[in-house]
Amino acid sequence: MASLKSRSSHFARPASSPSPDALRLTLHAALVIFAKAPIPGEVNTRLCPPLTPDEAATLHGSFVLDMLERTTLAIATLQLSFHRYLACAPSSELVFFKIMEERQGVRLLDQVGEDLGQRLHRTFVDLFAKGYKQVIIVGTDVPTLPLSVYQEAFAMLGRSDVVLGPALDGGYYLIGLTQPAEKLFAGVPWSTDQVLAVTQQQAMTLGLSVGLTTAWRDVDTIADLQSLIIECREDNKKPKQNRTFSMRTAGTLQLLETRLKSR
Secondary structure: OOOHHHHHHHHOOOOOOOOHHHHHHOOOEEEEEEEEOOOOOOOOHHHOOOOOHHHHHHHHHHHHHHHHHHHHHHHHHHOOOOEEEEEEEOOOOOHHHHHHHHHHOOEEEEOOOOOHHHHHHHHHHHHHHOOOOEEEEEOOOOOOOOOHHHHHHHHHOOOOOEEEEEEOOOOEEEEEEOOOOHHHHOOOOOOOOOHHHHHHHHHHHHOOOEEEOOOEOOOOOHHHHHHHHHHHHHHOOOOHHHOOOOHHHHHHHHHHHHHHOOO
16 A cells, blocks of 8 residues: 555646646635544444444545545646645644644644534635635545546636535535625535535525536445445556555455445
C-alpha cells in the first residue's frame, strides 16, 4: 500500500503551468472539504450495524484522505487555482486534522453552528470575509467524484449565484456560492430526500440562479457502501495508473466486503 507521503508528493507535481484562462476561472476561489474527525461512534453511524464503529471510522478517515489527495490532483491536472480548506468537526485542534494540515498543505477551519445549515452558512461568511469571490463546499462521502466536477462547479459559479452537486439520494454533495445567503439554509429538512428540492425552491424564492453539476452517489447507507464495493472491484481490474480508488480505500473496502459476508 502506497504511503500518504508518497501519494501526496506524486499528486503535487503539476503537468504544466496553469494557463491564464484557467487562473481567471478560479481567481479568488476557495474549496472547502467538510469533515468530521474519524472518531468511532461519531461518523458513518448509519452504516452501523453491520459495520462496527471502528470500521466506520476507518472508512471515514480514508475518505477524508481521498478527498484531500484528489483535490490536490485536480489542481495539478486540470490547471485550476483555488485555496483548499478543511472545515473540521468537532475541533481543528485534534491531532488528526493537524496531521492533515501538515502533510496535505490544507488550511483548517472550525465548523461552527447548531445544525448543518448553520455550519455551512458560517463557513461561507468566514471565507467571503477573507476576500474570496467563489466558495465551494464539498462533503467527504464522495471519494470517487470525478475531478472534472470541480472545474465544472467553478465554471458554473461564473454564471450562476448557486451551484449544487445533486446526490442520488435527494440531497447534495456540493454547494457553491458567490455571496453569503443565510436564508438558503433555513427550513431545509437535513438528512432527508428533500434537501436538494427544498434548497432549489429556496434559491428560486430568493431570486438566486442555480446551476447543477453531475449527479453522484454519496455513501450514507449500507446499500451505498455495497454499490461502492462493486465499483471498487471493477476499478481494481484497470491498470494501476488508471484507477480511481486509492490503494488505501480499495484495501479497506476489500476487507469490509469479506467481513460483511459473515454478518
